[in-house]
């Protein structure tokens with residue numbers, strides 16, 4: 336049986352915009368009210384996904400969410416026709432309207448936590464959508480995320496879909512952005528690392544002072560129970576609260592792992608040495624590579640600006656590893672120098688490929704944010720909804736679909752325009768047919 340790590344990228348939705356919704360995410364706040372280009376954003380994402388497929392990777396796409404989210408606007412008391420609801424929200428509560436229009440589901444690293452079948456006692460591949468309770472605009476994603484995941488991984492024999500965790504700060508869960516898996520081969524049992532920012536039931540434990548810690552230890556432990564993971568293959572690590580306060584709102588802004596490589600910044604974690612020892616002991620063989628980036632080579636500010644760690648580390652069919660980086664890393668002198676060096680260090684990482692994903696980067700989402708990793712064997716890949724898998728046909732269909740339906744300019748003022756709602760629903764309705772998803776959206780029910 337063959338084993339792979341597939342990447343499922345989030346297709347950027349038609350309302351991609353810059354609303355400054357994510358306190359603690361430096362890029363989101365500093366680009367608040369900038370004019371976005373949804374068409375370019377979607378095409379940048381598709382280009383990256385297609386390039387990975389062309390490298391021989393298994394690559395899928397996850398459909399975006401329905402935005403503006405009229406269902407939520409009605410739930411909070413706006414009434415009348417769709418146009419009236421938008422108009423009233425724009426006048427009475429513009430911040431709430433903006434929260435209901437974000438295309439933030441594009442960052443599928445936050446869609447769910449995924450545990451491959453080799454790690455789970457029942458031998459199934461487990462998904463738990465993230466509740467994303469820390470941010471209003473993201474907290475309205477999990478139900479539709481669950482629908483889209485179930486329509487994409489639509490086979491009960493192989494895939495187990497859980498409900499998102501209770502919607503309370505004690506269970507703040509941001510999905511795979513705070514989760515990494517190390518393994519020898521993708522099909523073998525791996526070590527799942529859960530990185531959290533605070534302990535909900537232990538107020539004395541370290542936590543950030545300025546910005547929110549979005550992930551709790553309690554949420555991570557609940558996911559491990561749901562996914563039937565073994566304690567011997569699970570490691571919980573506290574993120575360094577000082578770096579959260581410098582803009583590291585998810586662990587995947589400061590660390591990334593793949594197979595036997597953990598690539599992380601010196602300041603990423605608390606109790607680093609003990610945790611690395613625990614990983615080594617649980618991993619059990621000596622082939623592990625810890626690539627620690629020191630502050631004197633790359634400072635936290637450079638890491639946050641360039642997204643050096645929000646890169647994808649992928650294993651190519653040749654067995655070599657490649658880093659998929661945003662072009663922002665090329666534009667930062669220290670980071671570019673480091674990436675030129677990392678391929679010479681004698682680790683499995685031998686290549687770096689740069690992609691322009693600036694439309695997403697301006698909202699704090701790099702290449703790694705845009706993808707959900709799903710390690711699978713070939714039987715499981717065959718059980719996936721095949722219309723979601725990237726190839727020449729899907730690439731051209733999705734590009735044409737974007738050209739037909741997306742604007743190339745969207746400001747936060749445009750979000751109240753009823754025409755945007757009509758365009759978005761028309762596009763998504765067509766997409767569900769194209770990707771054979773059935774009725775995953777509220778407006779289709």
Ligand SMILES: NCCC[C@H](NC(=O)CCC(=O)O)C(=O)O
Nearest residue numbers: 354355356357360363439442704
């Ligand atoms: N994993 C990357 C997530 C980025 C995302 N940004 C946003 O939602 C910004 C949206 C805005 O400000 O319009 C977040 O912070 O959760």
